[in-house]
Amino acid sequence: MQTEVAQVLAGKKALIVGVANDQSIAYGCAKAFRAAGAELAVTWLNDKARPHVEPLTKELGAEIVAPLDVTRPGELETVFDLISERWGRLDILVHSIAFAPKEDLQGGLLDCSAEGFAKAMDISCHSFIRMARLAAPLMTEGGAMFAMSYLGAERVVPNYNVMGPVKAALESACRYLAYELGPKGVRVHPISPGPLKTRAASGLKDFNLMLNEAASKAPLGELIDIMDVGWTCAYLATPFAHRLTGDTVYIDSGASIVA
Template sequence: MTTEHNGPALAGTRVLVCGVANDQSIAFGCAKAFRELGARVAITYAGEKALPHVKPHADAIGAELLLPLDVTQPGQLEAVFDEIDRHWGGLDSAIHSIAWAPKEDLQGGLLNCSAEGFAKAIDVSCHSFIRLARLAAPRMTNGGTLFAMSYHGATQVIENYNVMGPVKAALESSARYLAHELGPKGIRVHAISPGPLKTRAASGLKDFDLLLADAARRAPMGELVDIMDVGFTCAFLATKYARRLSGDTVYVDGGVHIMG
């Protein structure tokens, strides 16, 4: 997206993309889309095991920062923002694409989910977004945008989505409340709800291939979305063309969510 006189729509803006696992992850699609629209990009990865799967792709798109981030480890999120302060001195957008639940709690059905597993899923997948917003907001001195990745299972029962349904519902609600609290500062907040995608994170869901096939069959557009569809939607919402949009859950699923 470009304008005839102003160049790329996000030229020079600074975006933090949290949760890149590899070149097939939603977060990487976001990082690549923001770069295509002229943004400067910082990327986080979960740990040393992920680094070889992330660094070549971060280098390929010209990411300026590549930082470790395990949101379960005290101080790591703060360390990311310390690096942003040193390198950029501020921030314009931040994308949270981090979700996790213990396998036994994810695959065992909600009724059998342990209190400990539920708490871990909420902390990693939802409250870490609140912590991210708390750190990002003071650095968005000219306003900005925050994004959290949700899924249709937040509002509808999706077979085998289990504990992540309530967790994503909490995430979408958190995005709305943060939009309310941060609106006076010119900071807009969106939950993004992509259709099912072939990502490593999704592979932990039981019978995920069946979910993909069903989504493709039911989508009014007749096909699944990809990571760049999600990325360009976020990038658009970060531009001046979406300056009055905030607090929504935005579906990027080819229309699957409208089907009964």
């Protein structure tokens, strides 16, 4: 597979936000883009995350590496300044970050605090809009933006709680951005992977039950992995998908079609 797609993204510049370790969805995307020939910029959250992410950036041959906490004023702008100075343009943006305070995530929506809801919305949704605002001027030859969602945005998934409404807002934001950026040749893709064993997912109550249910109901009878997401996003970033934008793309072995 890698030989067949090795040059499909040759020369393309991709910013990957959300790599936490070698099990994260963002890492799968970074590996797929790199295998397809793209040049990478990769961020880590903070000093605590850096030792886990920095070796991966070296493995991937990332040309630009930097810290990025979207809640810290100026850090997002600094990353895009680096990209502008080093590359002068951007072709691909991957937003794969989400957060809600544990007490708000593990309680029901009725019990979610206003502060917790606002923080989840800011980090998990509005930060993508802020990134898109900075990325769009650099996508002078068009481009592709990706944001990671989940089935809980569309249907009630027990224990997904506050993240359901937040991811619904993210998917809606993607549609509106696809509409606004379409005339510039920029495509926006909300991606909805099936449940994966990532560090972020570990904060969900009864997550193993979600994994088991997803595998049992999927027509293909198995869970996905991070490279399934990565290869799909790599395809969507190529000219082969140049007329696709805005619609949520489900990568879940077909589980989402089963009631």
